Amino acid sequence: MLLLRNPSIRLLFAGQALYWSCSIIGITLTALVGLQLAPLNGLATLPLCIWMLGNLFSVQPLSRFMQRHGRRPGLMLGAGAGLVGGLLSS
Numbered sequence: 001m002l003l004l005r006n007p008s009i010r011l012l013f014a015g016q017a018l019y020w021s022c023s024i025i026g027i028t029l030t031a032l033v034g035l036q037l038a039p040l041n042g043l044a045t046l047p048l049c050i051w052m053l054g055n056l057f058s059v060q061p062l063s064r065f066m067q068r069h070g071r072r073p074g075l076m077l078g079a080g081a082g083l084v085g086g087l088l089s090s
Contacts, residue, residue: 004010027048034044066074 004013030048030051031045034047035041038044038046062074062078065077
């Protein structure tokens with residue numbers, strides 16, 4: 001109970017809860033939309049698989065980049081990559 005009195009802990013808790021809610025919704029919707037769009041049912045979760053593999057293979061190089069250059073440039077690189085990915089998707 002003492003931890004919940006700290007406003008920073010409450011903010012982190014709320015942020016983590018929202019993150020996991022969005023992640024679960026995204027995973028569910030990716031599979032459902034893929035099921036409707038894929039020509040074969042076995043390909044329904046291919047976009048989710050590619051997303052997870054992209055996360056897996058990018059963690060170590062990005063952590064090395066952030067160790068060398070700092071968090072701000074690393075987060076800016078991530079935001080830029082997200083922007084490029086969003087533009088390519090649209």
